[in-house]
Amino acid sequence: xxxxxxxYSHKVVLKRLLNLSIxxxxxxxxxxxxxxxxYIELLFLCHYYVILACSWDLLxxxxxxxxxxxxxxxxxxxxTGALLNLHLGYGPWLTLPIGGLIAALCGLLVGSFxxxxxxxxxASVTFCFAALLYKWTMISWEVxxxxxxxxxxxxxxxxxxxxxxxxxxxxxxxxxxxYFLSKSFFGLILNSIGANExxxxxxxxxxxxxxxxxxxxxxFIAGVAGAxxxxxxxxxxxxxxxxxxxxxxxxxxxxxGMGSIVGPIIxxxxxxxxxxxxxxxxxxxxxxxxxxxxxxxLFAPKGLLDIIMRTFRRVMIQRS
Numbered sequence: 636x637x638x639x640x641x642x643y644s645h646k647v648v649l650k651r652l653l654n655l656s657i658x659x660x661x662x663x664x665x666x667x668x669x670x671x672x673x674y675i676e677l678l679f680l681c682h683y684y685v686i687l688a689c690s691w692d693l694l695x696x697x698x699x700x701x702x703x704x705x706x707x708x709x710x711x712x713x714x715t716g717a718l719l720n721l722h723l724g725y726g727p728w729l730t731l732p733i734g735g736l737i738a739a740l741c742g743l744l745v746g747s748f749x750x751x752x753x754x755x756x757x758a759s760v761t762f763c764f765a766a767l768l769y770k771w772t773m774i775s776w777e778v779x780x781x782x783x784x785x786x787x788x789x790x791x792x793x794x795x796x797x798x799x800x801x802x803x804x805x806x807x808x809x810x811x812x813x814y815f816l817s818k819s820f821f822g823l824i825l826n827s828i829g830a831n832e833x834x835x836x837x838x839x840x841x842x843x844x845x846x847x848x849x850x851x852x853x854x855f856i857a858g859v860a861g862a863x864x865x866x867x868x869x870x871x872x873x874x875x876x877x878x879x880x881x882x883x884x885x886x887x888x889x890x891x892g893m894g895s896i897v898g899p900i901i902x903x904x905x906x907x908x909x910x911x912x913x914x915x916x917x918x919x920x921x922x923x924x925x926x927x928x929x930x931x932x933l934f935a936p937k938g939l940l941d942i943i944m945r946t947f948r949r950v951m952i953q954r955s
Contacts, residue, residue: 651818655811658900662803666796675799681907682802683864686809688887688899690856693813694849695885696893697825698832700750702850704761705857705884707745707768708738710876712858713865714772717785720866727791731862738858739851746850750843762878769876784872791866798867805863809856814896816852825849829894890931892938901939 662682666675687705695702712734719725719733741764749760772779779785792798816822824845827835835842865871874880887906892898909927913920935942 651814655814658810659807662807663800666799672795675795677908677911679795679799679802679867681904682799682806683860684884684887684903684907685806685900686802686860687857687884688891688903689809689813689896690853690860691884692888692893692896692899693817693825693853693856694846696888696895696899697817697822697829698846698849699829700846701758701885702761702853703758703878703881703885704745704763704765705853706876706878706880707761707765708741708854708857709861709864709880710765710768710772710871710873711741711861712738713861713871713875714779714785715858716862716865717788717871718778720788721785726789727863727866730866731859734862735855735859738861739855742851742854743847745854746847750846750850762881765876765878765881769873769878772873772876780872782873784870784874786870788866788869788871790869791863802863802867805859810896810900813856817896821845821848826894886928890928890938892940895938895940898938898940901943905939 665678669675669678687709691702691705694700715737716725716727716730716734719730720727725733745761745764749757752760772784773781776782792801817825824835824840827840828842828845832842861875865875883906887902888899889902890906891900891902906924906928910920910924913924916923931939
């Protein structure tokens with residue numbers, strides 16, 4: 636009991652706040668040092684993937700219910716925002732929350748039917764939902780634009796720097812919320828489900844309720860990010876519902892370190908920046924990128940966060 640109290644003591648909470656505040660300051664002050672528009676847009680992409688990876692981690696990283704259909708919620712919100720903007724003239728301040736709510740509703744419906752399943756069954760069903768949305772956008776081309784998607788969506792802000800700060804604030808709010816949620820009683824329950832769901836149920840916990848709630852929160856955040864991305868690109872296409880996006884988000888969380896919220900941040904930044912840096916080598920980019928991911932997963936199964944923490948502990952021990 637004393638160890639549990641230590642985890643939530645004022646000293647620990649203040650330390651967490653300090654670490655997140657330092658990260659926030661770095662993100663918000665970066666444009667002062669980095670002024671090139673190319674890098675500003677690249678960092679915007681990092682923010683986007685951080686939001687997606689952290690939202691995925693809330694359910695899958697903590698409970699072990701691997702979601703292979705995260706693109707379903709991203710694409711649903713993206714298309715919802717685009718249609719509302721094009722046909723009803725709704726601006727981003729309305730399309731983003733509405734897109735998030737649509738994604739959350741989808742998460743509630745999907746979760747109610749699938750989160751009673753375990754293992755590969757849940758993963759398979761979530762993958763199918765994303766595949767169905769992808770095919771639907773292709774078949775109903777008169778509504779969704781088919782392969783070309785929907786263009787002419789109003790921009791999020793008038794400048795690339797405005798997009799950067801909008802995405803940065805949204806990312807930081809998401810990270811703060813999910814991180815402290817994961818450290819709360821709610822997160823403790825999710826961890827117990829991931830460790831032993833049967834034992835959790837035996838102790839009187841309604842595991843299905845907690846998993847569905849986590850799924851809804853995860854879906855809402857992914858939906859808001861999807862709608863945001865649609866407005867910044869002023870276009871939405873079937874790629875937002877493709878399984879490759881779900882796989883990329885999953886890989887970012889795994890490489891960074893699942894079940895931590897911080898790990899997916901590291902994974903999103905590292906893989907986005909490395910992927911962009913490798914563009915100069917042409918056709919060998921995919922080979923090197925994929926090989927690097929495999930090596931990290933094989934030799935650091937707990938992710939880059941675990942390597943960083945172990946290295947930090949060794950340095951502190953040596954200094955003491």
